[in-house]
Amino acid sequence: MHSTQYVVRPLVEAHLDAMLLIEHAAHSHPWSLANLADCFGRLHYGAGLFLQQAGGPDALVGFFLMQQVIDEASLLDICVDPKFQGQGLGRLLMKQLIDEAVNRDAAVIMLEVRASNVGAIHLYQSLGFIEVSRRKNYYQSQTGYEDAILMDLTFN
Template identity: 55%
Template sequence: MKIVSLSRQDAPIMALIELKAHSHPMSEGALADCFGPLYRCSGLYEDDALLGFTIVQQIVDEATLFDICVLPSAQGKGLGKLLLQQVIADAQRHSAQVLMLEVRASNRAAISLYQRLGFTEIGRRKGYYPTADGREDAVLMDLRLEHC
């Protein structure tokens, strides 16, 4: 397994992973827009297969995890944790003081992972995410990197 930087040319395969992993996936166009000077996109490969990826935006000393996505067939094997640890280390290398994210309130597995790695809930956006039968809250979390 290896984690490498991704490029705009990876957006189509990222979109396929999104489609399989998320109920409301980002479009290929939206993913392609995440390649620019404020963004870092990384992918986790096994051999030649992209199994997961992250998208981080950093503005000055604030980093935001926009997306973390792992193929459903590869979930439950610690790959999300591996990707998230890489995001944290990378944010520290780029002098971020805080790493922020938001997650669906129903995504208990992700929330548990974030908490295990030191993230704390700092707020909620009521009814932020669409669901099949309504809306659900976004849980806002952050990790203060100066204490890592």
């Protein structure tokens, strides 16, 4: 019996093409290659979730991108390839992001999420994030615009 093995490790710019494929598969309004490439600066950190494959290269199946300025970390993007969703991999990535922010002495992690993304909102709430504000009609949607919910996880 063979079990699926995943490993989380830092992203490098060589992963950009694989990141873009996942981004376009997972999001209704995906980032561009240039947007993703901008997240490899000094204040940024990204980690990828890789499926370990016997006899071949590990395959990127999800990732997150964060930015940290002094003690404020911001989740910029997170996505899991739709073929791998529903397995708790988003939670695994979020826990890795939280650990990374703590290791970098963050006092807070901030994020924003589409009001219609109920699954992500429930995930963030289950990890301790609380809604702190809304941006009305912030995100373009298929039917016009929808609110962005701003959420924070504060560390004592």
